[in-house]
C-alpha cells in the first residue's frame with residue numbers, strides 16, 4: 001500500500017513533467033512566434049516618425065537621445081515626460097494632433113503616462129543595458145540602431161514597439177557564444193560572458 | 202499513514218520532477234509580463250536621477266534621541282536603505298541596527314493613514330479639516346490652564362512652534378517625558394561639572410571604568426561612542442586602552458570589556474569611594490576632606506559590600522593610578538537606585554580625584570538658539586501630569602512622541618487617570634497603547650517623509666542643527682508632519698502671524714534662511730545657503746564653548762550600606778534597555794524583533810536572565826516559564842540561564858509586551874515596565890529603575906527558547922565556532 005502510494009505519486013509527477021517538457025521543447029528559436037503580444041499603449045508612439053530614415057519621413061533621432069539611461073544604467077528607462085515636451089512645445093505643426101494633445105494633457109495634469117512594458121524578463125534575470133551599449137556602441141563603434149536592434153529589432157520601422165526576439169536564455173547564449181572583436185580597431189576577439197551569475201545574481 | 206511512509210527523500214524526488222516542470226515552464230516566458238506591467242516614467246526629473254541607480258540624500262535618524270546624521274539611498278522615488286552621513290560628527294558615516302530599521306518604520310503596514318475620531322470602541326476616519334476644527338472647538342470650550350501637552354524630548358523648529366502654540370493658548374503645561382533617559386546622570390553632572398551633558402572623550406582615555414554605562418549599545422549616543430571606542434582601542438600611539446565594566450547585569454559594552462566585574466546591585470558608589478581610598482593609600486594626592494570621607498572604605502570592607510574581590514580592587518586602583526587620563530562613566534546601572542544621585546556623585550568624585558575633568562570629561566558647547574535646544578524629559582513631569590489628571594485638572598490633553606500608557610509603571614494608574622480627561626488628542630504613527638485611549642488620533646508622517654530640524658542633546662563636536670528632510674513622497678496622502686499640524690493649529694490662533702506660510706516647509710525654509718548669518722551662511726545667497734544645508738543634512742552653529750568646572754563636594758556625600766536581604770522578595774530586577782528595543786517605541790519593526798539580542802541571541806520574545814547558581818537553587822532550567830512578582834505586579838516569561846549576571850539579580854528586557862501598536866509588536870513578550878515599584882531617587886525624584894525587588898517561582902511550563910545560539914562548543918561546517926571560555930580562565934593580569 002505504501003509502495004503503491006509512493007509509486008503513483010512519483011509517476012504522476014513524472015507524467016506532468018514530461019508533458020510539460022514536451023510542450024516546451026518543440027519551440028524553435030526564431031519564428032514569428034518570437035513576436036511579443038501586441039501592446040496597447042496610452043499614446044501610440046510613432047518610433048518610425050522619430051527614429052526612421054529621412055527618406056521615409058523619419059527624423060533619424062538617435063535612440064539614446066530619448067532612452068538616455070541605456071548607456072548609464074542597467075535599465076534603458078522611458079524618458080521623463082519633460083523630454084517629450086521639451087521638443088514638442090516648439091513644434092507648432094503637430095501641436096493640435098490627437099496624440100500630442102493627449103501628451104500635453106498628461107503634462108498639464110503633471111501625471112505620468114502609464115506606458116506598458118514591452119520587453120520584460122523574468123525577475124531572476126538581470127540584463128544590463130549599460131554593458132551592452134558601452135561594448136557595442138562605444139568600444140566597437142557600431143551604429144546605435146544596430147546595437148539596440150540586436151535585441152529590440154528594427155524599432156525605427158515600428159510605431160509602438162513590439163517584442164521581436166524570444167529573449168529566452170538559449171537565444172541570449174547563442175549570441176554570447178559568438179566571437180566579437182574586443183573594440184573597433186583590435187583584431188583580438190572575445191565572446192560575451194557565459195557564467196551563470198552574470199545574469200542570475 | 203502518508204506522513205510516516207512518505208519520507209523526505211521521496212518527497213524531494215517528486216519535488217525534483219515537479220520542480221523541473223516549473224523550471225521548464227519558466228523558459229516558456231510564463232513569468233514575464235510583456236504588455237501587462239506598467240513602466241511608469243517621471244514627469245519631470247533632475248539630470249542626476251537615473252533609473253536603477255541610487256541617489257543619496259542626507260537627513261537625520263529618528264529612531265532614538267541620539268539624532269545621528271544619516272543618508273538614505275533613493276531609487277525610482279523609493280527609499281531603500283539608510284547609511285550614516287559621513288559629514289555628521291555624530292555618526293561619521295555609520296549607524297546602528299536600530300537606525301537601519303527606520304525604513305520599516307516608514308513602510309510599516311500598521312501606520313495610521315487618516316485622522317480617526319472615537320466612536321464608541323472604534324475609530325472613525327474623518328478629514329483633517331474636521332479634525333482641526335474639532336480641536337479648535339474643544340479648546341474654545343475649556344480654560345487655558347486645563348490644556349496640557351505631553352511630549353517626548355523635542356528640539357528644533359517643532360519645539361519652537363509647539364511653544365508658540367502653547368503661548369497662544371495661554372497654557373504653560375508642557376510635560377516632557379522620556380521613559381528611559383539618563384535623568385539622574387544629567388542632574389548629577391550638572392552638580393559635579395556644571396553641565397548636564399559633558400563631552401566624554403573615550404578616545405583620549407587610557408583606561409575606561411564604566412559603571413554600567415552601555416555606551417556601545419543603548420546609552421546616550423552609541424554610534425558616536427562606538428567610533429570613539431575604536432580609537433580608544435587602537436590609539437594613535439599604539440597603546441590599546443583598557444575597558445573595565447562594573448555592573449550587575451552584563452550589557453553589550455560589558456561583553457566587550459577587558460574585565461567584567463559583577464557587582465552587588467546598588468553598591469557602585471561604595472566601590473567608587475573604595476577606589477579613591479585605595480588610590481590615596483597608594484600615593485595619589487587626594488585632598489584632606491575627601492580622604493576623611495573615604496578612609497573608612499577600606500578594600501576589605503568594600504570587597505565585602507560589593508562582592509568585587511580585594512584583588513580586583515587593588516588591580517583596578519593600580520591601573521587607574523598608572524595610566525592617566527582615565528575616564529569614569531556612571532551609567533544607568535549606577536543611577537537606578539533610590540541613592541542613584543549619591544552613586545553618581547561618588548563616581549564623579551573619582552573622576553575629579555583622578556584629574557580627568559577637563560581632559561576626558563570636557564565642557565559642551567553653548568547653543569546660540571536656546572529656543573531650539575533639546576527639552577529633555579523625566580518621569581517627574583509625567584507624575585505631575587498624572588496628578589493633575591487624577592484631580593480632573595486636565596480637560597484637553599495632547600500627546601506626541603511618548604507612549605506613557607505602555608511605559609508608566611502600573612502603580613501610577615495612568616491609564617485610569619487618562620480616562621478622566623474628556624478630550625485626548627494623540628499624534629501618532631501607530632495605534633499604540635496611548636493612541637488607543639485617545640479620542641482623536643492624528644496620523645503623522647514617517648521620519649523619512651517629513652521636514653524638521655533636530656538638535657541632539659549630545660553633539661560630538663560644537664553645536665549643530667540637524668536637518669530632517671523627506672527622502673521620498675508621502676506613502677499615505679492622509680498623514681501630516683507634526684510641524685504642519687502645529688502650523689495649522691497656530692493659524693487658528695494667530696492667523697496674522699502665520700498666514701504667510703503655506704506649509705511647514707515654507708516656514709522652516711524662511712526661518713532658516715532669514716537667520717542664515719548665524720547658521721554659517723552669511724556670505725551665501727538664500728538658495729545657495731538652503732541647498733547646501735539640505736545637501737549636508739545639517740548646519741553648524743557657532744556656539745561659545747561652555748567651560749567645565751569640577752567641584753564635587755564631599756559634604757553630604759553619603760553612600761548607603763548595601764541592601765538588606767529581603768526574604769519575601771529576594772532578587773533584584775534589572776529592566777534591561779536593549780540596543781534594539783530601548784523603551785519599546787520601535788517594537789513594531791520586525792527587523793528589531795528578529796535581530797538576536799547580542800548576549801542571549803533570543804528573538805521575538807522576552808526572557809528572564811538568571812545566574813546558573815540562582816537557577817540551581819530554585820530548581821529552574823533554561824526554558825522554564827517563571828512568574829516574576831514584585832510588590833506592584835507580576836509577569837511570566839521564559840528563563841535564560843546566563844553567567845553574565847550577578848546571582849542576586851534577574852533581568853528582563855524592556856520594550857516587549859505591547860498590547861497594541863501593530864502586528865509585529867502586539868502580544869510579543871511581556872512588559873517589564875508594568876511591575877516596577879514606585880521607588881524614587883531621593884534627590885531628583887526620578888523613578889529608581891533598578892530598585893524593584895522580586896520573587897521568582899516556576900509557573901509549570903517549559904518551552905524551547907527560540908534563539909540563534911547553538912550548544913556550547915558547537916560546530917559549524919565541521920569547524921568549532923564561538924568557543925566558550927569561563928572568565929576565570931581568561932588572564933587579563935597583563936592588561937589590568
Ligand code: SF4
Pocket residue numbers: 262263264265266267268269295296297298299300301422423424
Ligand atoms: S544611535 Fe539612534 S540616532 Fe543613531 S543611528 Fe542608532 S537609532 Fe539612529
